[in-house]
Amino acid sequence: MSTTDAPAEPVADSPSSNGTVDKQLKREIDRRRTFAIISHPDAGKTTLTEKLLLKGGAIHEAGEIKARKADRFAMSDWMTMEKERGISVTSSVMQFPYQGYELNLLDTPGHRDFSEDTYRVLTAADSVIMVLDNAAGVEQQTKKLMEVCRMRDMPVITFINKMDRHGLPPLELLDNIEEELDLETVPLSWPIGMGDRFRGTYNLYRDELHLFSHADMEGEHERLPIDDLDDPQLDEVLRGQADDLRFDVELVREAGNELDLDAYRDGQQTPVFFGSALSNFGVGDMLDTFVEIAPPPQPRPTVTRTVSPYEEAFTGVAFKIQANMDPKHHDRMAFVRVCSGRFEKGMEVIHHRTGQTLRLNNATTFMAQDREGVDTAYPGDIIGIMSHGRIKIGDSFSEKEPLHFTGVPSFAPEHFRKVRLDDPFRAKHLKKGLQQLSEEGAIQAFRPLRGNDFILGAVGELQFDVTLDRLEDEYNVDAHLTGAPYACCRWVSGPAQDLEDFEAESMDNLFRDADGDLAYMAVSDYRLERTVDEWPRLSFASTKQHTAEAESS
Ligand code: G4P
Numbered sequence: 001m002s003t004t005d006a007p008a009e010p011v012a013d014s015p016s017s018n019g020t021v022d023k024q025l026k027r028e029i030d031r032r033r034t035f036a037i038i039s040h041p042d043a044g045k046t047t048l049t050e051k052l053l054l055k056g057g058a059i060h061e062a063g064e065i066k067a068r069k070a071d072r073f074a075m076s077d078w079m080t081m082e083k084e085r086g087i088s089v090t091s092s093v094m095q096f097p098y099q100g101y102e103l104n105l106l107d108t109p110g111h112r113d114f115s116e117d118t119y120r121v122l123t124a125a126d127s128v129i130m131v132l133d134n135a136a137g138v139e140q141q142t143k144k145l146m147e148v149c150r151m152r153d154m155p156v157i158t159f160i161n162k163m164d165r166h167g168l169p170p171l172e173l174l175d176n177i178e179e180e181l182d183l184e185t186v187p188l189s190w191p192i193g194m195g196d197r198f199r200g201t202y203n204l205y206r207d208e209l210h211l212f213s214h215a216d217m218e219g220e221h222e223r224l225p226i227d228d229l230d231d232p233q234l235d236e237v238l239r240g241q242a243d244d245l246r247f248d249v250e251l252v253r254e255a256g257n258e259l260d261l262d263a264y265r266d267g268q269q270t271p272v273f274f275g276s277a278l279s280n281f282g283v284g285d286m287l288d289t290f291v292e293i294a295p296p297p298q299p300r301p302t303v304t305r306t307v308s309p310y311e312e313a314f315t316g317v318a319f320k321i322q323a324n325m326d327p328k329h330h331d332r333m334a335f336v337r338v339c340s341g342r343f344e345k346g347m348e349v350i351h352h353r354t355g356q357t358l359r360l361n362n363a364t365t366f367m368a369q370d371r372e373g374v375d376t377a378y379p380g381d382i383i384g385i386m387s388h389g390r391i392k393i394g395d396s397f398s399e400k401e402p403l404h405f406t407g408v409p410s411f412a413p414e415h416f417r418k419v420r421l422d423d424p425f426r427a428k429h430l431k432k433g434l435q436q437l438s439e440e441g442a443i444q445a446f447r448p449l450r451g452n453d454f455i456l457g458a459v460g461e462l463q464f465d466v467t468l469d470r471l472e473d474e475y476n477v478d479a480h481l482t483g484a485p486y487a488c489c490r491w492v493s494g495p496a497q498d499l500e501d502f503e504a505e506s507m508d509n510l511f512r513d514a515d516g517d518l519a520y521m522a523v524s525d526y527r528l529e530r531t532v533d534e535w536p537r538l539s540f541a542s543t544k545q546h547t548a549e550a551e552s553s
Helices: 023-030 045-055 064-073 075-084 116-122 140-151 170-181 233-238 241-255 261-265 283-293 424-439 462-475 496-509 525-534
Strands: 032-039 093-098 101-106 127-133 156-161 184-187 189-192 200-203 208-211 222-225 269-274 315-323 332-340 348-351 356-359 364-367 370-373 382-387 396-398 415-421 444-448 455-458 479-483 488-493 510-512 518-522 539-541
Touching: 023 032, 032 045, 032 116, 032 140, 032 283, 045 093, 045 101, 045 127, 045 156, 045 283, 116 140, 116 315, 127 140, 140 170, 156 170, 156 283, 170 184, 170 269, 189 241, 189 269, 208 233, 233 241, 261 269, 269 283, 315 382, 415 424, 415 462, 424 444, 424 462, 455 462, 462 479, 488 496, 488 525, 496 510, 496 518, 518 525, 525 539
Parallel strands: 032 101, 032 127, 093 364, 127 156, 156 269, 184 269
Antiparallel strands: 093 101, 189 200, 200 208, 208 222, 315 332, 315 396, 332 382, 348 356, 348 396, 364 370, 364 382, 415 455, 415 479, 444 455, 444 510, 488 518, 488 539, 510 518
């Protein structure tokens, strides 16, 4: 592995309609990296994001991203900000340059604003950086997010953070990743002590010593090229810890795994870096390797065929809808990942679900802080398209060929509430509101086969608050929520006769979602397991692809 500025060779083939490759398009694709950072709350994702943006020149002061996060903590502020727009949108997607590469960082919110969006955004990324707290290892939210990454075998680079604090021994952390995530680890840097005794890391690939300074946490950290660990310089700078490092490196080199790029790109192996995001230590080391080995924009599956990013014709897929871009107009912004070809401002594309042609004059790009009108975008880039509720999650766009991208699913909700109307005469408005909010992925609304009360399902609790707020604001519906006795939900499909029997027997636990698909809700995981065993010919799915039949327009 070398430290060059030249983008890595693409993983994907480079076909085009006439067999030739558009060189400029290829160059732009190959230098793009579209990724997300995942972590459990407090592991250091915000801090790391900030350091990455500082490195890319996208922000100029530490604290800018942190301030946004602090604001998001207070529910009322968050709502106000949602209405005022701008902040949460610009922080959703950040594009910034780094060493000749163009990085698209997709924000996956954590904490209270964890939602189905968090999962869905991951489906638009080509790889992820996983941040772990060195004192905690793999935590619950990281596990949940990794399950989604696993669905697409996404490549993962691990950053073990907070080495300036005391944590678990490095080998124990690696074992923890292997056991909890079933992922082979390959340390590419090795820490020298931790907490008060943290002296830096040794880059196992570049044979370079990176020295950490407790006295000047924010300052530049010194690098010493040391290609022979017996070099007496090591004893001079590390004193008593030099032998510890020699021992550790020998152990890791003998007993550890070797970096296997294919295994990394297949999501089977994770390169690991140790550092401290707060003191900007180890971040550059990780980022240099990330741009070099992380995959460029990858082919995306559609119902009919796989679309290569190098195809000349533009295609894209909507993976997120952001509501109320302008509170006066109830606008929505659809976040569309460019999947192939070149997007150009003003181009006409077909919106396949509706069959309508859209002229994209006002697409938005996400150059770090400021939203800017975009003239050209390439595969891996995200563009924002304004829509008045016409665009749904999973909608596909192309110049001519009718395509339906798959891989932007709905995820089974994990929290449930019953909706109660304050004014029964607003029932029609409630229905309309819940239908639209479901279509844009803000919440999932389920209608019982028996009875009338809608059940709302969410991946994150905050989705309920947002739904109530928007029902009141946009649909003039006052409603409140009560508890619902469910712990899990699955979409059910199978042979007609079995479905009929199942419906007859389990009527009280069955619902239709906003697309009309059948969903089963169980009071416990145990109950769900029993039901799955009892109905072997039925399939109980925890994700669902969006239906995209053309609507009569
Ligand atoms: P998150 O987005 O994953 O939730 O984590 P965030 O970056 O907000 O970091 C959580 C806390 O951990 C913050 O402290 C942050 O300063 C601290 N932190 C992040 N990286 C490091 C590191 O490398 N070393 C140490 N020692 N701490 C780190 P806080 O007290 O919650 O916030 P603040 O008052 O520092 O802003």
